[in-house]
Amino acid sequence: MDTRKKSLYKTISWRIQAFTINYFIVWWITGSSIFAIGLVSVFTITSFVHYYLHERLWERYTEK
Numbered sequence: 444m445d446t447r448k449k450s451l452y453k454t455i456s457w458r459i460q461a462f463t464i465n466y467f468i469v470w471w472i473t474g475s476s477i478f479a480i481g482l483v484s485v486f487t488i489t490s491f492v493h494y495y496l497h498e499r500l501w502e503r504y505t506e507k
Contacts, residue, residue: 450498454491462487 462483469479 447499450495450502453498454495457494458487458491461490 465483465486466479469482470476473479
């Protein structure tokens with residue numbers, strides 16, 4: 444059973460990896476580091492919340 448702390452650590456770890464990959468893809472396509480940071484930051488914040496909530500719901504409903 445995952446704890447809230449474990450879910451949070453998994454979320455942070457995944458978002459660091461995804462941020463890095465997404466940043467380089469957007470930077471490569473647009474050539475703009477500033478645009479890449481802005482776009483990927485917005486995506487990271489929304490994805491962070493979504494992933495954490497997904498993990499908690501998954502844990503709640505798969506344990507029953």
